[in-house]
Amino acid sequence: MEAGEQAIPVWLRERRTGVGRPAERSRAEVTAAAIALADREGLAAVSMRRVAAQLGTGAASLYRYVAARDDLLDLMADEVAAGYDLPAPGGPWLTGLLEVGRQGRVLMLRHRWLPELVLTRPALGPHGVDLLEHVLAVLAEHPADTTRKMEAFAVMNTLTAALALNELSITSGTRHRQGAYLAHAVAAGRHSHLAAALTGASLMPATPAERFEDTLARILTGLLGAA
DSSP states (O other), rough: HHHHHHHHHHOSSSSOOOOSSSSOOOHHHHHHHHHHHHHHGGGOOOOOOHHHHTSOOHHHHTTOOOHHHHHHHHHHHHHHGOOOOOOOOSSOOOHHHHHHHHHHHHHHHHSSHHHHHHHHHHHOOOOHHHHHHHHHTTTOOOEEEEEHHHHHHHHHHHHHHHHHHHHHHHHHHHHHHHHHHHHHHHHHTTHHHHHHHTGGGGGGGGGGHHHHHHHHHHHHHHHHOOO
């Protein structure tokens, strides 16, 4: 890929025609194959060679559709964003944004590799732009300025990814080990604030979904106010 081409989003580049036999695949097929591979084996498994093998072709043929693995990752993240099924904006803005967050969490738990991409190389393609448009429509009557609304969109995506990644990484064994050491630390009697916090922990939302929604609601209200 030429240096100037790196600055152009993959969706704005012309497909390379190459030479010889016409291409038998589409960019959508390449993206779908990469998503299927990542869903099965994780993001590290996604390479031009592996995706080409899944399609039954050579890696060189993929360069007609994507110039590098980074392009493939951008296409994958944006394609998953097509999975949002959001109602028409209306009603309280916080309700509308929480629905975006709920669906985002579900998508990230379904595609376990997605939170890492959102956190490390956020990309805004066609479906991502549609999502941003929806969020701005939900906030159309909100008095916050555009900068704060865009900030809320970015923070919501980042927070959703971070909480989903944490949810995916915490196993029952991890919880048991953490709980055992916290109990030991509290029993030692040198962490009074921690003991008080753990005493009130039962008042927290019970399920991961409830904790996610409670946290997201408080963050968004802090960013945008209670209007």
